Amino acid sequence: MFDDVTKEELAFLQRFKTGELVAEPKSEILAEGASSAQLYTVLSGMGVRYKSVPDGDRQVVGFVLPGDFVGLQSGVMGEMQHTVESTTLMTLCVFNRSELWSLFKSQPARAFDLTHLAATEEHLLGEALTAVGQLEAIGKIAWLLHRFFARLTALRLARNDGVPLPYRQQDFADALGLSLVHTNKTLGKLRDDGVADWTDGRLIVPKPAELARLAQIGPDTKPLPRPLI
């Protein structure tokens, strides 16, 4: 699902890279409102992006999967607009923000890719907003499960016993604007109906077409290809 990378491009990215970071589960990678000196590409593990609301709630604005680039907002706008937190153990490829400008000057193709990545994020958020705004609970849950299933399958993380999905139901609730209780009951309904079963951190989808129908998604919708930085 990623665009190809040529040898000389790879060479530049190697220079751009300054190290690797291993993050424990539930640790903060980037903090909302902070200006980070580093940008990251996720090599393995999963996490969440969320914004905090004054009254103590939070809105999950996205889920971070291997191959995702995080910190671009901080890189171009000065500070992060949301927090990035690891859910599982994560390893990240570290880049220095100070070299971002040299990338724009000397590697226009990589700069284009970064813009592409930002536009992709915008697209994903638009999809999420549409799901949260227009679907009812069963559709929202189905939408999110379908999205994970398609994305994780494209990442070749699917096995016979489904795909890994190490999040909590609370994460889903916060992503979809639902209460934890209703999220739980809706997941139970999908499980009882034999459409999708998310148990013990793994997701199994016996009826992908039915899941897509509930989510109002075309049955063969695939994740868009994206550049890998």
Add this chain to the structure above:
Amino acid sequence: MFDDVTKEELAFLQRFKTGELVAEPKSEILAEGASSAQLYTVLSGMGVRYKSVPDGDRQVVGFVLPGDFVGLQSGVMGEMQHTVESTTLMTLCVFNRSELWSLFKSQPARAFDLTHLAATEEHLLGEALTAVGQLEAIGKIAWLLHRFFARLTALRLARNDGVPLPYRQQDFADALGLSLVHTNKTLGKLRDDGVADWTDGRLIVPKPAELARLAQIGPDTKPLPRPLI
């Protein structure tokens, strides 16, 4: 609210510009799923961005105001993920997509600005998602009104009788995931309470602090500065 532009940068943008477009109200500027050969900067007028849902509904993912750049998604990803439609009469500055690549090669500062713009859109969508996901109806409406009031004031469009707001209540409903009826009643409540009055295409805010409180926004939050292309 826009970043400054130097003389030589302006010269390049003049070459980049290929003309102007005048769009009648309710006309489609860019269509979801289409690949556009043009990109635009809005010079005057207002519009909406929306995504269509299979069952006939739509989700408004943003409102287009003067200074906004539209078509970047098509420019970097190949096709638009949402439709852009004019609400009022609009004038737009037209750029050719084919020159986008030369911009990345020869004007890294402008390329950086484009990435900045994409990241800004991502930020705005994240805010919208948070409002739609976490606030109840009164808060959502207050949030959107507050956002318009701040943005239009920054654009110096404020007069003694408020700011222009030429949208329909249906546009608000589709943006916030509310029904038209409930949107209407909630607007009526804000009007009755003397917090905000949106009538005949103009918005007056007698109690900005109260509006911000309902929207869970810091009282002195300003729109983020952004580049102008």
Add this chain to the structure above:
DNA sequence: CGATTACTTGAGGCCTGTCAATGATGGTGG
């Protein structure tokens, strides 16, 4: 002056949130 569009208002019902309690699991310390 009929048709269209947009705004307004009332009534009733359901989807979803809140409150509350229980079970299961795993980590921790005595």
Add this chain to the structure above:
DNA sequence: CCACCATCATTGACAGGCCTCAAGTAATCG
């Protein structure tokens, strides 16, 4: 080894915010 605590999933009862249905008014237009 077991009591204790924290986290997460699950389930039932109940209330309420919001949707749907329906009807009416006002303004614009050909």
